[in-house]
Amino acid sequence: MSVxxxxxxxxxxxxxxxxxxxxxxxxxxxxxxxxTGTAHGAGEEVPLADVALDGDQLFxxxxxxxxxxxxxxxxxxxxxxxxxxxxKAGRLPSxxxxxxxxxxxxxxxx
Numbered sequence: 001m002s003v004x005x006x007x008x009x010x011x012x013x014x015x016x017x018x019x020x021x022x023x024x025x026x027x028x029x030x031x032x033x034x035x036t037g038t039a040h041g042a043g044e045e046v047p048l049a050d051v052a053l054d055g056d057q058l059f060x061x062x063x064x065x066x067x068x069x070x071x072x073x074x075x076x077x078x079x080x081x082x083x084x085x086x087x088k089a090g091r092l093p094s095x096x097x098x099x100x101x102x103x104x105x106x107x108x109x110x
Contacts, residue, residue: 007035007058007078010102015087017095019067026060026099042066058083 007028015022024041026048037048039062048060058076063069076085076097083099 007053007083009104011083011099012102013041013097013099015095015097018093022067039064053078058085 008030009028011026011028013024013026015024022041024039026037026039028035028037028048028051030036035051035053037051037060039046039048042064044064044066046062046064048062051060052058056078058078059074061071061073063071070089070092073088074085074097075088076083076099081101083097083101085097086094087097088094
């Protein structure tokens, strides 16, 4: 099992921002040993950049245009099926982020 296996999957995020709570979804994948992903929220899909896992610390950056144009930097601590941490957009205050991994449907036996 590679290190990335511990965070691979679909995660439902809740971000507490000054303008209210924002729901987002990120999908993390191990592609040839490199951790990659995409984020979905506010009607847009954006790639994750500089995705890195260091022990239980997960980092990534993403640019969004809704509800406003921002470059976000996430610093998360992963523990099993949950993650907690912060999202930072430039000089704005950090926003608290919580995440829950979606259960993987069990494939039917043949």
